[in-house]
Amino acid sequence: xxxxxxxxxxxxxxxxxxxxxxxxxxxxxxxxxxxxxxxxxxxxxxxxxxxxxxxxxxxxxxxxxxxxxxxxxxxxxxxxxxxxxxxxxxxxxxxxxxxxxxxxxxxxxxxxxxxxxxxxxxxxxxxxxxxxxxxxxxxxxxxxxxxxxxxxxxxxxxxxxxxxxxxxxxxxxxxxxxxxxxxxxxxxxxxxxxxxxxxxxxxxxxxxxxxxxxxxxxxxxxxxxxxxxxxxxxxxxxxxxxxxxxxxxxxxxxxxxxxxxxxxxxxxxxxxxxxxxxxxxxxxxxxxxxxxxxxxxxxxxxxxxxxxxxxxx
Ligand code: G3H
Ligand code: 13P
Ligand code: NA
Ligand code: ZN
Numbered sequence: 074x075x076x077x078x079x080x081x082x083x084x085x086x087x088x089x090x091x092x093x094x095x096x097x098x099x100x101x102x103x104x105x106x107x108x109x110x111x112x113x114x115x116x117x118x119x120x121x122x123x124x125x126x127x128x129x130x131x132x133x134x135x136x137x138x139x140x141x142x143x144x145x146x147x148x149x150x151x152x153x154x155x156x157x158x159x160x161x162x163x164x165x166x167x168x169x170x171x172x173x174x175x176x177x178x179x180x181x182x183x184x185x186x187x188x189x190x191x192x193x194x195x196x197x198x199x200x201x202x203x204x205x206x207x208x209x210x211x212x213x214x215x216x217x218x219x220x221x222x223x224x225x226x227x228x229x230x231x232x233x234x235x236x237x238x239x240x241x242x243x244x245x246x247x248x249x250x251x252x253x254x255x256x257x258x259x260x261x262x263x264x265x266x267x268x269x270x271x272x273x274x275x276x277x278x279x280x281x282x283x284x285x286x287x288x289x290x291x292x293x294x295x296x297x298x299x300x301x302x303x304x305x306x307x308x309x310x311x312x313x314x315x316x317x318x319x320x321x322x323x324x325x326x327x328x329x330x331x332x333x334x335x336x337x338x339x340x341x342x343x344x345x346x347x348x349x350x351x352x353x354x355x356x357x358x359x360x361x362x363x364x365x366x367x368x369x370x371x372x373x374x375x376x377x378x379x380x381x382x383x384x385x386x
Contacts, residue, residue: 075149078157078179079209082285085329090381094118096334098125105366109373113383120161138175154386185213196246215254236277243282250285253278257290261312279327288328292335305346344368
């Protein structure tokens with residue numbers, strides 16, 4: 074069934090596991106996610122960025138939001154696992170409102186680039202509207218600093234979440250889930266040296282807020298996927314993600330939602346490259362999307378097991 078994200082994450086919080094939130098832009102990734110959830114008997118959270126909503130609506134955000142709701146709701150109604158639909162990194166009021174009105178289960182208001190007081194005010198405004206319509210809300214504290222930002226250690230630390238601010242933020246906004254910046258970044262190039270997250274900071278945020286917590290930038294960039302893509306012509310030199318062991322450890326310190334986009338994109342393109350290279354005469358999308366969807370599904374199944382949410386449907 075189609076459920077509220079809050080329902081999925083409150084259970085995960087009580088029972089100490091995490092659920093991946095998987096980004097989609099089209100039908101094929103959605104099918105892979107649903108199949109993975111059904112095969113693992115696991116809840117799944119589907120998320121769409123503002124860019125995804127614009128893309129789906131061919132530039133019309135209301136249309137894009139409606140299309141995603143009807144697509145996800147239709148699949149969700151047809152299966153026995155809890156499925157929810159979430160707006161990822163909402164920054165534009167019109168897009169957040171279009172999603173709430175279309176029937177999204179939850180939205181993220183990402184005002185993390187602004188000073189604390191403005192982040193509080195923006196988040197509070199969305200929480201009031203969303204809660205009055207039964208929609209749950211995620212917000213972010215701190216900034217996701219990638220290696221490409223090339224900042225010094227002290228300013229890197231300064232970009233991470235302040236646990237005392239997190240407590241105040243939770244109390245003042247009434248937000249349902251919180252994404253604390255603890256050292257991850259978006260995309261395929263997360264670390265130059267060893268991957269390291271600030272678990273001491275994460276634990277403090279958990280102890281002080283008790284909220285379901287969200288890890289952004291949580292892709293692993295699995296070595297076998299990277300190799301497969303590179304065998305068939307991709308150039309992913311220097312790509313590095315959050316290793317599986319570190320993801321599993323983050324769950325022990327309080328993470329309940331694990332945002333994953335890059336790994337799905339990389340798995341899809343790796344398999345698509347292989348298929349097209351081996352089948353140069355093929356031009357039926359239902360055929361050339363078959364193995365990419367299977368590989369995306371298998372990457373997700375592995376992640377569901379790692380995060381402890383298999384058999385939690
Ligand atoms: O947070 C970033 C997500 O991976 C979505 O990215 O804006 O390219 O859709 P996007
Ligand atoms: P990745 O780029 O690591 O997959 O992160 C996705 C994300 O945080 C979406 O909000
Ligand atoms: Na999100
Ligand atoms: Zn993110």
